[in-house]
Amino acid sequence: MSSAVPQKSMPQKVIIVGGGVIGVATAYWLRRDGHEVTLVEKEPGPGLETSFANGGQVSAGEVAPWAGPGVPTQALKWLGRADAPLRLRLKADPEQWKWLWRFWRRCSLKAQRDGSERNVGLALLSRDILQEALDDLAAKGFDAAFDRKQEGILRVFATKTEVDHAAHEAERLEPFGLHQEKLSAAECVALEPALASAHQRGEVAGGVYSRRDQSGDAYKFTCALAAAAEEMGVTFLYGQTVAKLERQGGRITHVRTNLRRLEADVVVLAAGVMSPHLLDGITLPVYPVKGYSVTLDVPDDGTAPKVSVTDEVRRIVVSRLGTRLRAAGQAEVAGYDKTVERDRAQSVLDAVRALFPALGEDLEPEFWCGLRPMTPDGVPVLGLAPGRDNLYLNTGHGTLGWTLAMGSAALLADLIAGRDPSVDPEKFSASRF
Ligand SMILES: Cc1cc2nc3c(=O)[nH]c(=O)nc-3n(C[C@H](O)[C@H](O)[C@H](O)COP(=O)(O)OP(=O)(O)OC[C@H]3O[C@@H](n4cnc5c(N)ncnc54)[C@H](O)[C@@H]3O)c2cc1C
Incomplete structure (x- = not known):
């Protein structure tokens, strides 16, 4: 050289x-x-x-950083709960402490909005570039099949206040080129009939729908x-x-x-x-934040959703990947350990079953965990x-x-x-x- x-x-x-x-x-x-x-x-x-078994969402509508207002209080409330969506396991690791300090300093609405605004432009570029690459691959004769679904991503909320807040935040991203729709509970069920049972139990107050978002097997x-x-x-x-x-x-x-x-x-x-x-x-x-997923082979009988859904109550994302259903969630700041802990994995399975109770009990779950490479912001x-x-x-x-x-x-x-x-x-x- x-x-x-x-x-x-x-x-x-x-x-x-x-x-x-x-x-x-x-x-x-x-x-x-x-x-x-x-x-x-x-x-x-x-x-x-x-990248092996993540939630499958390609989601310009969900680019808000996790550090946000109320997160530290919520994390304290969840302390000691095995099914807590966010869990801290403090280590004798200065990198972990420094990372947590930086994360905590970003826990404000202003910082969260700033992060969303930076991410959304890149997410929209990614959407276009993904399509451009797929067209290029197709022209070159490559079959890039990845169980892609272009039916949008629906975020559902349990209270009207949460729907209104999410819709307001979604409106703020409109000038960046991201259009999202506020949906009533009935509209959510019309879009994804598998949500009917959760709606009947009063768990769906409404949603925010990002029509041009998509999902697929990463x-x-x-x-x-x-x-x-x-x-x-x-x-x-x-x-x-x-x-x-x-x-x-x-x-x-x-x-x-x-x-x-x-x-x-x-x-x-x-x-x-x-x-x-x-x-x-x-x-x-960049520090690991551990998450879990569960994958189920599902029948095509309407019991499993077809639209990708984010359940903001149980903090899981759910994507249909061909004949499979993938649910993912959990956030654990616990170092580099990649052991699949049964209670954590089970809580993701319990959450997807609670959201879609018609899913058969006999479906065999495949559990997985991965380490998200997270920046504090x-x-x-x-x-x-x-x-x-x-x-x-x-x-x-x-x-x-x-x-x-x-x-x-x-x-x-x-x-x-x-x-x-x-x-x-x-x-x-x-x-x-
Ligand atoms: C439960 C869960 C759900 C998720 N859901 C979604 C979702 O729905 N949508 C979404 O957009 N994102 C999601 N993510 C996040 C997404 O999966 C990650 O951001 C993404 O996979 C990171 O990709 P990466 O290539 O940076 O990391 P990786 O996929 O980990 O790739 C890094 C590679 O570097 C290799 N490597 C490391 N060190 C060395 C070395 N010294 N020499 C050689 N090779 C090395 C590793 O072996 C690894 O293969 C989710 C993550 C998790 C855990």
Whole structure:
């Protein structure tokens, strides 16, 4: 490699660390720009960590950061409850304490709105870019089947006050290009008849519907996109762990894995919750927030919903993925432990059964948990790492990685190519920490 820094617009040798939905999307977009792309992933295939069995929602309508008014009080009330949607397990880990402090400082309506406004532009870009990529893949003859459903996402609430508040917040995002509709309880049931029972029990006071939102299996999508990217010329090194990003001053010169040392003009860090561990001298408050999902094979008899639903009472999201129903929820700030705890997983199953009681008791649940790579402000970290010349970050997508993957990757490709992105990258810079 020559010592001169290549011109931004020239094809470059790019190494991507991490093969989740974010890393694979990045590989695809950078390859489209003609770069020589290698992706290193420690697992034997793509999408096997947090992108594996998430809630399936691609949801521009649900971009509000979790840090918001009332969250600390609510978390205290839930202390000690096994089925609490949010749980803290304090560790002797300074990173966890610093992260919690930053999160707590963002627990205001003003900060939450600021986060929503930053995320919504990226979510809408992602929606367009996803379609553009699917059209491109179809034109190239790839079958990117991922149990996609384009029937919108409906958020349901138990009280009129909550519906009114959500509708008001939704209106605030209208000028950004996101249209959502306030629905009465009867309209919610008309849209999704499987909600009738919950409505009869008085649990549905109304909803907010984001008609152009969609859902699909993030894992299937990641695998399909990885296969297409490989055909397009991306090299995938599976089963290799990146141990170090070697640097001279502000420039990463090599990526060292457990098996080899790779030269790079540009490095993209998309390692999910492990991203901060590969950085030295850079503050990146991305911390794991554990969540659970349960997947059921469901009959096509109207007992399971077809529209993707977010139950704001039980704090779960539910998506129909072909012949399966996926429900996801729970937030546990408990370090890096990936054990599926039966009571936590069971509470997601209980919640989906309570919302849709006609679901048969004999359905066999598949439980899973994953670690959301969360920033305290609920906004991802994209762009050049502070103080580095050729290290780009694409991480910290928290609850929204599937929703924001394609837009984040396209934005990063623009930055690497020296093009002006359509979304202001400054809003996502790591220098905000
Ligand atoms: C229960 C749950 C429900 C969710 N529901 C939704 C939803 O409905 N909609 C939505 O938009 N988002 C949802 N999310 C969030 C979404 O799943 C994540 O934001 C997204 O998967 C993060 O993708 P990623 O590529 O950054 O991380 P990952 O998928 O974890 O990928 C990172 C990859 O980096 C690899 N890696 C790490 N370190 C190294 C190393 N040193 N060397 C090599 N490889 C390395 C890992 O093996 C991993 O494969 C949910 C998450 C959870 C847990």
